[in-house]
Amino acid sequence: MIKAIVTDIEGTTSAIDFVHKTLFPYAAAKLPDFVRANANTPAVKAVLRETAQIANLDTSHTEALIQQLLDWIAEDKKITPLKTIQGLIWEDGYRQGDYQAHMYQDAVTKLKEWHQQGIPLYVYSSGSIHAQKLFFEFSEAGNLLPLFSGHFDTTTGPKKEAASYQAIQQALNIPATDILFLSDIVEELDAASAAGFQTAWIQRDQSLIQKPPHQCLESFSNLDLS
Incomplete structure (x- = not known):
């Protein structure tokens, strides 16, 4: 039973197309400016800290961390900090009515x-x-x-x-x-x-x-x- x-x-x-042709490109396009604008918020700071740990990067090198996240998107990596930042970016898109799932x-x-x-x-x-x-x-x-x-x-x-x-x-x-x-x-x-x-x-x-x-x-x- x-x-x-x-x-x-x-x-x-x-x-699958909705994720790969809508959500992933949206996150990739928005990610650099989103991270720069929100780098001091607790949620994004945690993402950058975890990204730095996984990729062995300096937490103060924001641009390098942004590039690492973009590389993970291109490689379709199932990595927790990437999934977290994508979720934060996608929330903006959903709430602004840019798309529906x-x-x-x-x-x-x-x-x-x-x-x-x-x-x-x-x-x-x-x-x-x-x-x-x-x-x-x-x-x-x-x-x-x-x-x-x-x-x-x-x-x-x-x-x-x-x-x-x-x-x-x-x-x-x-x-x-x-x-x-x-x-x-x-x-x-x-x-x-x-x-x-x-x-x-x-x-x-x-x-x-x-x-x-x-x-x-x-x-x-x-x-x-x-």
Whole structure:
């Protein structure tokens, strides 16, 4: 019996293109001026300090730290300080109405249905928890944030490691076999399965499927929890 559902965002509930063609370029364009203007705020100071530690840079070299963050964006790195600063920049964009987060309608319908059925819903994404909340609050389908009971990000651990899902299971205090994880990335599903989770591979291009290693569905509409 499924007692909780944990879902990825990018490529699962939402199109990858929105993140790669809208959010990432927006953050890259705004990041230098945003950091310079907010370098003395606690949130940005913490980002710069952590970036300096990871990249072995001097915390006083703001321009070098800005370039390091831009390099990480170009390399699509899943690094916590980058995800944090992106979330802060994206908040400005959402609140200014520069864009709304894309959602697949089948995902919206099923998430609402499961919520109404009393199934707790959680998000596990490489984007920061702050960015996740903004994504669902400012979605094309309206404010979906109330549907979710909690969020997990890279502070829990890498998404392709079983230990991360073990940590999620401990946080939820639900048997792993009663938790369903949804993702478009097979390696993430492998890790979740290794931790005892049930899994569903959301692969919207069925032509890419040969021998699916997990339950494989082209949309949320095809997912029957029974």
